[in-house]
Amino acid sequence: SVRTMFTGCIEKLSTDIYSSPVHFVLEILQNADDNKYSDGASPFVRFLVRDRSGHESSAHAAYVVAVNNELGFSKKDVDGLCAITQSTKVGNDDLTGRKGIGFKSVFAVSSCPHVLSG
Numbered sequence: 001s002v003r004t005m006f007t008g009c010i011e012k013l014s015t016d017i018y019s020s021p022v023h024f025v026l027e028i029l030q031n032a033d034d035n036k037y038s039d040g041a042s043p044f045v046r047f048l049v050r051d052r053s054g055h056e057s058s059a060h061a062a063y064v065v066a067v068n069n070e071l072g073f074s075k076k077d078v079d080g081l082c083a084i085t086q087s088t089k090v091g092n093d094d095l096t097g098r099k100g101i102g103f104k105s106v107f108a109v110s111s112c113p114h115v116l117s118g
Contacts, residue, residue, distance in 0.1 A: 010107045021109055027102035028066045035070035044069055063110075072118035081115060 025047070032045040048065040051057035073081075080087040081103050106113045 024105040027105045
């Protein structure tokens with residue numbers, strides 16, 4: 001299927017570019033640095049490690065949740081996360097993640113990442 005082919009391509013890209021399977025943590029931190037925040041807000045990122053039942057876990061993690069207090073994604077931001085060529089950050093030297101491919105590193109550890117915003 002097209003989805004399987006696309007997922008395979010992204011997984012290959014993410015493992016070829018990033019030598020460490022935990023590199024995605026740095027990329028999420030970079031994204032948080034680039035996010036927009038409401039006036040007066042103190043930006044934060046919190047990583048929650050959970051087991052399959054949703055309980056906190058330091059071993060045998062089933063998933064990781066990254067929580068951030070940013071304002072929320074625009075449609076262009078979502079498009080940028082989903083497509084390699086649609087980044088809203090490319091060419092903006094003021095942003096940490098200006099290459100626009102960093103989020104794709106999550107595919108090194110997940111074939112189905114979920115993003116919630118707003």
